[in-house]
Amino acid sequence: MSFRFALVGNPNSGKTSLFNEITGNTQYVGNWPGVTVEKKEGRAKKIKDDVKIIDLPGIYSLSPYTLEEIIARDYLVDEKPDVVINIIDATNIERNLYLTTQLVELGLPVVIALNMMDEVEAAEDKIDIDALAKSLGIPIIPTIATKGRGVNELMQKSLQIAQTAAVGSTTGKSLDIFNKGIGKYISETESALAAHLQDIPFNPRWVALKLLEGDLKIIDRLNLPGKLLQEIGQRRDMLEEEYGSDAETIIADTRYDFISGIVKKTIERKRSQGALSTSDKIDKVVTNRLLAIPLFLAVMFVVFKITFGALGSFTIDWVDVLINETIAGTISGWLEAAGATEWLYALIIDGILAGLSSILVFVPQIMILFLFLAFLEDSGYMARAAFIMDRLFKRLGLSGKSFIPMLMGFGCSVPAIMATRTLENEKDRRLTIILTPFMSCGAKLPIYALFAGAFFANNQSLVVFSVYLLGIVIAILSGIILRKTVLKGEPAPFLMELPPYRIPTGKGLLIHMWDRGKAFIKKAGTVIFAAAVFIWFFQTFDFSLKMVEDPANSILGVIGRGIAPIFSPLGFGDWKSAVAIFTGLLAKEAVVTTMGILHGLGEVTESSTSLIGAMQTYFTPLKAYAFMAFTLLYMPCIAAFGVIKREMNSWKWTWFAVGFQTAVAWLVAFVIYQVGSLLGF
Amino acid sequence: MTNTFDLSSALEDYLEVILELDEKKEEIRVTDIAKRLNIAKSTATITVNKLKKLGLVIQESYGPVELTRAGKEYAEEVRGRHLLLHKFLIELGVDYKTAEKDACLMEHILSPVTMKRIAEFVNQENGIEQEHTTKTHRYRDAGSGITIGTADDEMGLRSTGVKSLNELRVGEKGNIIRIAGKGAIHRRILDMGAATGSEVVVKGIAPLGDPIEVTLKGYNLSFRKEEAKQIFVEVCRK
Numbered sequence: 001m002s003f004r005f006a007l008v009g010n011p012n013s014g015k016t017s018l019f020n021e022i023t024g025n026t027q028y029v030g031n032w033p034g035v036t037v038e039k040k041e042g043r044a045k046k047i048k049d050d051v052k053i054i055d056l057p058g059i060y061s062l063s064p065y066t067l068e069e070i071i072a073r074d075y076l077v078d079e080k081p082d083v084v085i086n087i088i089d090a091t092n093i094e095r096n097l098y099l100t101t102q103l104v105e106l107g108l109p110v111v112i113a114l115n116m117m118d119e120v121e122a123a124e125d126k127i128d129i130d131a132l133a134k135s136l137g138i139p140i141i142p143t144i145a146t147k148g149r150g151v152n153e154l155m156q157k158s159l160q161i162a163q164t165a166a167v168g169s170t171t172g173k174s175l176d177i178f179n180k181g182i183g184k185y186i187s188e189t190e191s192a193l194a195a196h197l198q199d200i201p202f203n204p205r206w207v208a209l210k211l212l213e214g215d216l217k218i219i220d221r222l223n224l225p226g227k228l229l230q231e232i233g234q235r236r237d238m239l240e241e242e243y244g245s246d247a248e249t250i251i252a253d254t255r256y257d258f259i260s261g262i263v264k265k266t267i268e269r270k271r272s273q274g275a276l277s278t279s280d281k282i283d284k285v286v287t288n289r290l291l292a293i294p295l296f297l298a299v300m301f302v303v304f305k306i307t308f309g310a311l312g313s314f315t316i317d318w319v320d321v322l323i324n325e326t327i328a329g330t331i332s333g334w335l336e337a338a339g340a341t342e343w344l345y346a347l348i349i350d351g352i353l354a355g356l357s358s359i360l361v362f363v364p365q366i367m368i369l370f371l372f373l374a375f376l377e378d379s380g381y382m383a384r385a386a387f388i389m390d391r392l393f394k395r396l397g398l399s400g401k402s403f404i405p406m407l408m409g410f411g412c413s414v415p416a417i418m419a420t421r422t423l424e425n426e427k428d429r430r431l432t433i434i435l436t437p438f439m440s441c442g443a444k445l446p447i448y449a450l451f452a453g454a455f456f457a458n459n460q461s462l463v464v465f466s467v468y469l470l471g472i473v474i475a476i477l478s479g480i481i482l483r484k485t486v487l488k489g490e491p492a493p494f495l496m497e498l499p500p501y502r503i504p505t506g507k508g509l510l511i512h513m514w515d516r517g518k519a520f521i522k523k524a525g526t527v528i529f530a531a532a533v534f535i536w537f538f539q540t541f542d543f544s545l546k547m548v549e550d551p552a553n554s555i556l557g558v559i560g561r562g563i564a565p566i567f568s569p570l571g572f573g574d575w576k577s578a579v580a581i582f583t584g585l586l587a588k589e590a591v592v593t594t595m596g597i598l599h600g601l602g603e604v605t606e607s608s609t610s611l612i613g614a615m616q617t618y619f620t621p622l623k624a625y626a627f628m629a630f631t632l633l634y635m636p637c638i639a640a641f642g643v644i645k646r647e648m649n650s651w652k653w654t655w656f657a658v659g660f661q662t663a664v665a666w667l668v669a670f671v672i673y674q675v676g677s678l679l680g681f
Numbered sequence: 682m683t684n685t686f687d688l689s690s691a692l693e694d695y696l697e698v699i700l701e702l703d704e705k706k707e708e709i710r711v712t713d714i715a716k717r718l719n720i721a722k723s724t725a726t727i728t729v730n731k732l733k734k735l736g737l738v739i740q741e742s743y744g745p746v747e748l749t750r751a752g753k754e755y756a757e758e759v760r761g762r763h764l765l766l767h768k769f770l771i772e773l774g775v776d777y778k779t780a781e782k783d784a785c786l787m788e789h790i791l792s793p794v795t796m797k798r799i800a801e802f803v804n805q806e807n808g809i810e811q812e813h814t815t816k817t818h819r820y821r822d823a824g825s826g827i828t829i830g831t832a833d834d835e836m837g838l839r840s841t842g843v844k845s846l847n848e849l850r851v852g853e854k855g856n857i858i859r860i861a862g863k864g865a866i867h868r869r870i871l872d873m874g875a876a877t878g879s880e881v882v883v884k885g886i887a888p889l890g891d892p893i894e895v896t897l898k899g900y901n902l903s904f905r906k907e908e909a910k911q912i913f914v915e916v917c918r919k
């Protein structure tokens with residue numbers, strides 16, 4: 001038989017960790033709310049039956065607030081999975097059960113995975129699981145998702161429930177949450193609903209509750225007649241009058257009362273409410289009034305110092321030698337032995353190998369950076385960063401939550417732009433999407449590494465750090481300007497959970513790093529490889545397909561010379577830079593690949609690997625900096641462009657975004673070069 | 682009435698006076714209130730405007746002042762609830778100060794039913810035919826910046842204070858009474874655990890002064906002071 005099990009729970013309760021354990025997949029987890037922003041499917045292993053597992057974004061209730069939460073709720077109410085596996089963070093049962101009380105109302109079979117039991121044990125709290133299961137009427141399986149503990153039992157139980165449900169015996173009985181008084185209003189609403197609508201696509205009692213609460217999304221979905229709405233509105237008024245508050249509060253409070261009642265009977269906490277946990281103690285330092293911001297900058301600087309310092313250079317040299325001496329030597333040996341023609345030799349050694357090596361040398365460095373980012377995310381520091389930075393973001397009319405997509409932008413714009421789904425409103429999302437590519441992505445790192453290495457050898461990490469900072473500053477300024485012009489609106493609210501600090505697991509970090517890093521290796525093998533061949537070809541031949549002596553006369557040279565004047569005021573009006581900027585649209589690493597191939601071949605003198613020497617004849621440090629600034633800011637690569645289109649869901653906004661970015665890039669590079677020249681750099 | 686015109690007790694006095702006048706079925710003018718409190722009319726106007734902003738009274742321009750439903754309940758409760766529990770504890774033989782402190786704690790957690798029984802018990806003991814509001818004990822309207830004490834304030838025993846969450850200092854705690862406003866944010870705060878009666882502790886303030894971090898239902902939540910302003914808590918000072 002085939003079944004679908006959906007993983008549902010609060011953000012950060014361990015859904016993705018559990019998903020990875022069940023399916024053997026490697027989705028990355030993160031210790032901040034909003035890591036999984038779309039649903040992911042996988043197949044359960046170690047089980048005979050065909051079971052599909054769906055990892056949903058975290059939700060706090062069935063009243064969605066953000067786009068990702070809408071995705072989760074819609075999946076539950078529309079697709080009706082066979083079993084809902086409700087993951088509960090055992091260290092925070094009260095809030096987690098709030099969702100459970102609502103899941104039960106949907107009428108779907110529910111199993112609880114009581115996760116993070118290791119933390120409960122460490123805190124020496126006692127949970128009477130049997131009693132808890134009994135009072136909820138839901139089976140509970142204790143788990144430790146990160147260690148895979150309890151996963152088999154959970155799957156067995158879920159299967160058993162799915163099979164029983166398939167046979168037709170009812171499982172979900174509703175909880176006895178509401179007292180007679182409120183219950184009366186709910187049943188009345190339910191009958192009123194039944195009288196007006198023949199078949200409701202969802203559980204009627206749940207719909208009745210939602211209507212009583214005044215859930216606009218449900219009202220829209222059901223397209224209810226005005227008369228019914230009026231009737232329900234009257235009931236709501238009566239309820240509110242009788243209980244002296246608004247319906248949402250009354251219903252929420254009743255749920256919490258029910259939960260408190262159960263929790264009091266089944267859980268014994270050792271630590272008293274007021275006592276400081278380790279996490280609180282760390283927070284005292286990390287979010288300290290005076291220390292927080294210096295600490296944040298210091299953390300970032302250390303990350304850059306290590307990535308671009310001795311360790312980074314070491315890995316670059318190592319890979320460089322590996323490819324350009326060991327591998328290139330071997331291959332050219334083969335080619336000569338096989339009597340390859342001159343052009344084939346040139347294609348493989350000067351085109352493909354030179355192009356690939358210009359990227360591959362940076363892969364270890366990118367991995368190191370990603371490892372650090374993974375650590376910051378998994379430990380829980382990212383959420384604090386959002387908390388610390390919110391005030392600044394408020395100035396931009398954004399919330400600190402926008403900071404998380406932006407920080408992710410340092411990895412890659414594609415997932416970062418998708419992460420904007422955690423934001424509440426459309427304008428904030430648009431603005432964040434436009435600004436996120438200003439955060440320098442990992443693919444741009446080789447560009448800075450190349451230029452900083454060539455022109456600022458003595459203070460490489462400082463210069464690269466400054467480029468990253470420049471991106472942030474420009475994002476802030478752009479945010480202010482856009483908020484005042486095309487994206488006017490109320491400042492976004494900020495409401496975010498700060499998860500406890502956790503020591504990241506080694507496996508988790510590696511998955512996380514690899515998940516992002518592998519994309520670069522894959523790109524090197526596909527897009528960059530193709531680009532290398534393409535560039536080599538077009539700069540070797542002219543329009544009549546004859547091999548040219550001087551690449552400036554090649555097809556690429558001619559095109560490059562055509563667009564180069566646009567960049568003259570910025571200091572790099574040569575055709576090679578123009579071509580590099582153009583190919584950078586395929587993937588930002590291609591800028592370096594292009595430079596590698598074009599400058600490598602341009603110098604007929606000696607070994608083509610001495611890229612740096614070749615570039616020093618074209619650029620001055622000032623021009624190099626202007627070039628870095630331009631590549632930092634201009635239109636993102638084609639993959640990011642696609643995601644922007646998808647998330648903006650509008651061509652107009654998509655073109656506006658990339659147009660704006662490119663215009664800003666030109667302007668900033670212009671100012672840097674012109675002012676720099678005036679100052680005599 | 683007292684002459685200690687710190688902002689909070691002034692607001693409280695206003696509410697009580699308006700309630701009193703209201704019960705006499707008079708049309709209440711700002712002048713009446715000013716006269717009753719023996720203060721300047723301009724001062725009274727300012728304070729009434731404050732109450733208006735808090736949604737506790739309504740007044741069309743220069744028209745009569747009326748208590749809103751929330752305002753009335755509030756005023757009644759100020760008068761009744763704490764006093765009742767206090768009386769009850771005294772009757773049990775608890776000393777005055779402890780009774781004051783405990784009444785403050787008890788009023789958050791007792792169910793309406795228990796409150797009602799206590800009311801009946803106290804009234805029976807005293808042979809008083811006095812009615813206390815019992816139905817809406819759980820829900821009260823509260824406004825920003827006001828501290829509502831009890832009738833015992835004259836004795837300098839202010840112990841109960843309604844504050845908005847943004848007024849709490851780091852380390853202070855309170856119990857949620859009401860979340861003002863409507864719409865998505867209101868709903869969200871509820872969904873994230875801010876049930877009526879639950880305890881919140883202010884954990885910290887971000888280095889740039891906003892947002893704040895609170896502990897609620899055993900986890901940490903952060904939001905801005907703007908949102909905190911909408912959350913009213915009752916603080917017990919010991």
Ligand SMILES: Nc1nc2c(ncn2[C@@H]2O[C@H](COP(=O)(O)OP(=O)(O)O)[C@@H](O)[C@H]2O)c(=O)[nH]1
Nearest residue numbers: 012013014015016017029030031116144145146
């Ligand atoms: N100690 C402990 N940590 C866990 C457990 N399950 C998940 N985590 C950690 O909790 C954080 C959130 O996990 P994740 O799977 O991303 O949660 P999701 O947001 O619900 O998908 C990560 O840092 C995990 O490593 C567990 O059973 N014990």
Ligand SMILES: [Mg+2]
Nearest residue numbers: 015016035036
């Ligand atoms: Mg997840």
